[in-house]
Amino acid sequence: MVYRRIFDDAISRLKDERRYRVFADLERDAEAFPRALWRRSKDCAEEIVIWCSNDYLCMGRHPDVIGAMTQAAARHGVGSGGTRNISGTNHPLVELEAELADLHGKEAALVFTSGWISNLATISTIGDLLPNCLILSDQLNHNSMIEGVRRSKAERKIFRHNDLAHLEELLAEAGHERAKLIVFESLYSMNGDIAPIGQIADLAKRYNAMTYMDEVHAVGLYGPRGGGIAERDGVMDRIDVIEGTLAKGFGTLGGYIAASEAIVDAVRSYAPSFIFTTALPPAVAAAANTAVRFLKQRQGAELRALHQRQAMLTKHALSAAGLPVMANPSHIVPVLVGDAELCKAATDMLLERHSIYIQPINYPTVAKGTERLRITPGPLHTDAHVAHLVESLVDVWHSLKLSFVEKPKILEFKREADAHCTYPEFKRAAE
Numbered sequence: 001m002v003y004r005r006i007f008d009d010a011i012s013r014l015k016d017e018r019r020y021r022v023f024a025d026l027e028r029d030a031e032a033f034p035r036a037l038w039r040r041s042k043d044c045a046e047e048i049v050i051w052c053s054n055d056y057l058c059m060g061r062h063p064d065v066i067g068a069m070t071q072a073a074a075r076h077g078v079g080s081g082g083t084r085n086i087s088g089t090n091h092p093l094v095e096l097e098a099e100l101a102d103l104h105g106k107e108a109a110l111v112f113t114s115g116w117i118s119n120l121a122t123i124s125t126i127g128d129l130l131p132n133c134l135i136l137s138d139q140l141n142h143n144s145m146i147e148g149v150r151r152s153k154a155e156r157k158i159f160r161h162n163d164l165a166h167l168e169e170l171l172a173e174a175g176h177e178r179a180k181l182i183v184f185e186s187l188y189s190m191n192g193d194i195a196p197i198g199q200i201a202d203l204a205k206r207y208n209a210m211t212y213m214d215e216v217h218a219v220g221l222y223g224p225r226g227g228g229i230a231e232r233d234g235v236m237d238r239i240d241v242i243e244g245t246l247a248k249g250f251g252t253l254g255g256y257i258a259a260s261e262a263i264v265d266a267v268r269s270y271a272p273s274f275i276f277t278t279a280l281p282p283a284v285a286a287a288a289n290t291a292v293r294f295l296k297q298r299q300g301a302e303l304r305a306l307h308q309r310q311a312m313l314t315k316h317a318l319s320a321a322g323l324p325v326m327a328n329p330s331h332i333v334p335v336l337v338g339d340a341e342l343c344k345a346a347t348d349m350l351l352e353r354h355s356i357y358i359q360p361i362n363y364p365t366v367a368k369g370t371e372r373l374r375i376t377p378g379p380l381h382t383d384a385h386v387a388h389l390v391e392s393l394v395d396v397w398h399s400l401k402l403s404f405v406e407k408p409k410i411l412e413f414k415r416e417a418d419a420h421c422t423y424p425e426f427k428r429a430a431e
Contacts (some may be wrong), residue, residue, distance in 0.1 A: 026039070028060075031061075036050050038355075050357050052376055056337065057221065057251065059291045061251070065303070071286070072286035076092070076283065082276075083278055091279075097256070100256050105236050106259055107259070108258070109258040110274070111280060113277055113280060115255030116144040116255070119147075119282070126181055126263070139159065162193065168203050168207070181209065181221060182209050182211050191326065192326070192331070197233055211238070213239045221248070224298060241257055243390045246291075305318070311330075313377075317389075318393065338366070339371055342400055345371065346396050347360045356388075356389060358373050
């Protein structure tokens with residue numbers, strides 16, 4: 001057998017389907033973010049603006065977060081030294097778990113090395129521990145949640161995206177006494193739409209089901225203290241397990257769950273992908289802890305307001321230019337292309353002609369025919385950045401002969417966020 005040919009053929013198939021992914025060598029500038037250097041080649045570097053970062057609030061370059069990490073690294077070293085059971089349970093990590101439990105109003109929290117692992121480990125473990133469990137999973141759940149469902153030995157059924165009637169039908173079929181776990185996200189990151197959390201909780205109570213909700217694209221960004229969509233909507237206490245990430249709104253690395261002591265202890269004790277994985281280093285835990293604490297405070301509320309302002313401004317400006325923005329109520333700004341090859345061509349042109357970095361979103365991340373640009377405005381994107389983005393996208397749309405839409409009537413933008421933003425660093429960035 002010619003092994004090399006198997007792998008070459010696999011890559012060729014991806015290229016033929018226009019699904020082959022190319023990584024851009026980027027060098028973020030902590031002092032000038034969202035500006036960065038694009039290492040086009042060994043001897044060529046160009047300044048660009050990043051428009052697709054999941055570091056939504058720019059906490060990864062915040063001086064307090066950087067300071068916490070460097071101080072902890074100097075004090076404790078750069079590694080954790082082992083799994084949680086073998087010397088890896090460092091004190092900054094214990095403090096972080098207490099801070100996260102407090103954030104979500106739960107008895108306990110458990111930190112993992114990534115959000116992907118926290119979903120995989122927790123969903124599969126709960127599904128296996130509940131006798132004769134039925135897992136009901138939203139159609140658009142993230143890959144990590146799907147893998148968690150698949151890893152479990154429990155029966156699983158898919159309910160149509162955010163379809164309460166279909167979910168209730170499946171719950172009723174299962175019967176009141178059977179163990180059931182409803183698995184869904186609060187904010188779906190490719191479309192930017194939001195789940196009816198309270199209504200799902202109502203169904204769970206009516207049909208005796210547990211709830212597991214992924215808040216990775218909302219923690220830090222929504223709610224009075226950054227607890228996510230569930231905190232904003234006043235329903236955190238009605239969700240059994242809240243899963244989040246430290247790598248997006250909090251700008252660092254890792255994932256976590258927050259739940260009752262019994263659930264957390266069971267996952268801690270039974271999940272192989274937690275038990276046998278090296279713990280987060282103290283420096284990362286200290287940095288994450290600082291970000292969580294910061295975003296719970298007044299400055300965090302001001303930063304969230306500025307973030308929402310820039311997201312709303314970007315949506316309105318792109319829509320006013322006739323670009324096909326996919327409507328949603330969140331900070332995500334998806335712009336529909338509808339073709340994999342043209343989506344890649346559009347992002348290449350943005351980078352090479354306009355020094356704007358946006359990754360194409362193609363199948364299997366989204367369905368074929370719904371390929372898009374996924375734009376994530378941040379609080380450090382200025383109004384001038386937004387104007388340049390709009391001009392650049394209009395040029396690309398004309399150059400590639402992509403379809404514009406009828407320009408909607410744009411409501412006058414309200415500058416309420418500016419009025420409430422008194423945190424100097426971020427207020428200056430928006431001016």
